[in-house]
Amino acid sequence: MNFPILSSLILLPTIGALFIFFVRSSNSQYQSSKYVALFITLANFFLSLYLWIVFDKSIVDFQFVEEREWISGFVNYKVGVDGISILFILLTTFITPICVITVNATIKNRLKDFLIAILILETFMIGVFCSLDLVVFYLFFEAGLIPMFLIIGIWGGERRVYSAFKFFLYTLLGSVLMLVAIISIYWITGTTDVINLYELGIDAKYQNLLWLAFFSSFAVKTPMWPVHTWLPDAHVEAPTAGSVLLAAILLKMAGYGFIRFSLGLFPDASLYFVPLVYTLSLIAIIYTSLVALMQEDMKKLIAYSSVAHMGFVTLGIFTMTQQGIEGSIFQMISHGLVSAALFLCVGVVYDRLHTRLINRYGGLVSIMPKYAIVFMVFTLGALGLPGTSGFIGEFLVLMGAFKKNILVATIASLGVILGAAYMLWLYKRIIFGKLINEDLKKMVDLKRFEIVTLWLLVLPIIFFGFYPEPLINSIEVSVANMIDMNDLDKINKLALGD
């Protein structure tokens, strides 16, 4: 395999952004740049799909590895994918074109700049998921802050400045310790190459502090309770496309980081800190679900539900069982699709009525039946109904948790009920009931591009709900290898899907 397919995936969006930046559009609104962006992101999607098809799922090693000297004698630019990261790359390349389509309705000014920001962000997101060097990872991880800061700040709502600052400074503060840890790892082991580090291992006496430094960064990004407060603000103020990218992909970087680095590099420390992660995850699941129940703003409600769902993810990862980790990955992919879809749904009504307050809506089923259907699917996906992808993820996570700690699993199961409560109640208040607000009567049902984007998300949610095999198949070997390699789990592994 000589063609540098991963580097092309990383670079293609940037090339598109440069193209949009330098080429003048014939009309002043830069409508044609939208098609350029759409073309580039779709090309990227098909490229990653091709990558998934040719990817050999039965091999443990990283594939499509590219390595180039970068900072001489110190850091090499190294990228590669295994069964886990390839799914996140697919998710990224799948969500980004959908975001590009939504700019139609949501972005009124500076369309060109917005598309450039999204494309640059895609470069960084893909980079995060395929970098196999700690410094390269940090570079992509942090660089994503710049476009996201601008997306929230320029195209956001009323309190956008506050939210953008909070987002940026929280995340930056979280990650500076990770940089110290990365450099320390270099001086302890003499390399920042992840594959080498997996083989070498890190001396147990250093692991706890290093783990905490990485944790401080990932916990903010996940976000885990109590450092989750930036998320609702950022979500509420960001434009629809920004919220979608934030919920669907940026949050997943942290979950991915937990699996790839916290578990992979510091297995002893991970074991040591399991109670801490369990506690924080359970608080996140129960507490933020309760908070979500009380929200009057739709986006805030979904944002809090994201925190709760990510609580399941962290819980699953640190059960360190095959099921738990697979479930977490599945849950992340599923949540990426569902939360993206929910934010798009909010965007649909927000564009029409320009409010996100739940009590301004009601009875939409009679005037927007098509909308009611897709929204129903996503609601059920979010609460984890069997037959949607949300179910598989939560089920596997709980299964992993039951194997390790029944009390933890029981409390987490309560979260599933609470999740059903706030999602169904949200649905009831928006879609059912009487049409009290006169403005609502003028609302039109889904336009064509909205139907396309929303149904594009319905399909995988239902498909993977009934047939999770392709995803599980892809991650199974990599997860099993990670557990084997680090002796994470000595209990007999129950093969799944058999």
Next chain:
Amino acid sequence: MENLQLIIPELFISIIIMFLLIFGVFKKNSSQLVYNLTTVSLVAALALIINLDTQIQSSLFNNSYNIDSLARFMKILLILSGIFVMLSSSKYIQISKISKIEYPILILCSILGMMVMISSNDLIVFYMGLELQSLALYVLASFNRDNLLSTESGLKYFVLSALSSGLLLYGCSLIYGFSETTNFNQIMVNTKEIEYGLTFGIVFILVGLSFKISAVPFHMWAPDVYQGSPTSVTVFFALLPKIAALTVFIRFLYIPFYELGDQWQMIIIFLSIASMVFGAVAAIGQKNLKRLIAYSSISHMGYALAGLSTGTTQGMQSSITYITIYLVMNLAFFCCLFMLKRNDEYYENIDDLSGLSKNHPLLSLSLLVVLFSLAGIPPLAGFFAKFYIFVAVINEKMYFLAIVGLLATVIAAFYYLRIIKIIYFDPEKEKFETKHNLGLKFTLVASTFFILAYFIYPSGIVDIISQININ
């Protein structure tokens, strides 16, 4: 007979200074011509330095003047910065009516002083270079003599700088008293035993040097001088004296005081932490861009000192890398400042930037890149500068310094973000002029491109700098 060809660049600049002085006096209205001739002669000096026989590593005049790899690199950096400063500020000095023949000649004088400082290997030679540089800078700071702020800044700089020179000289005399020599290498040989007087001498010299690079707590002059001086002088202040002062810092710490590491290490760490934190905190409330960049440069000097505080060759090299990238970022920032012009008036308040991105997308994009780079966000050059510093610092297990430094970057990110917020999120104001001279545009584009594209090939500069070794 000494091998004079090693100091041809210095000789060349001295001759040019005398020639231009005579030429400017006898030819009427020649200020612009002298300015251009100065720029050209700087380019010629650069060529002469690059052309020096790199094989010879030698010292002159009884080992009091040193042309080693450090001196060569720093001089190239110095002259290059000088050229770009001249290119970018030519329009400014015409419009601000400070276009006089003395201006470029004073700049050449101070550059000559800095070159002497960089190469000095002797206390007396060093002090001579320092004074030549400083005297020219006093005059430059107050060059806009009809402006109250400018004269005030010149006076303030003179008084405080004279005080620090006094301390420095006292330190030098103590060192001489205890080591019986003024030559750097001899001092190292003669000071194997630590005596109180020697420690005092080191402290006085470090205080004097800290003043020159405006490290906290000897930074008081910097904000006022940066704000009061004409912007063309401010950019000069922000770039060139820092190169010379840092080189002298390296020479003192790594040659005469190298064996006395435990005497000065704590001092440098303290200066570094104080500068990083204070610079970041104090910049938050600023309304004037020049004042803000003064505090920001205080903070940046803290990082450069953090590299030196390790006392290792790697630390020294990381500091040199830091100052190189710092120069480019500040140059780009000041180019943007030179572009905020409307009806022959320059604007320098943060509020004047409001909504800049709507009317001037390219200028605001450069500012965005520069500010994120100053804040040290990857993948821009500023991140790598900090990265190398922390690699060196953590290698010496100085975790406290590293963590404080990184936390200071988060504080500093706040005020850089505030400027970006004003540029990108706030409502727009009146347009600025869009016509600029070629030199300014070229400087801005080149420096922004350097910052933006640094990550593609970071080894280039590192490889050059990794050959610098003075022990």
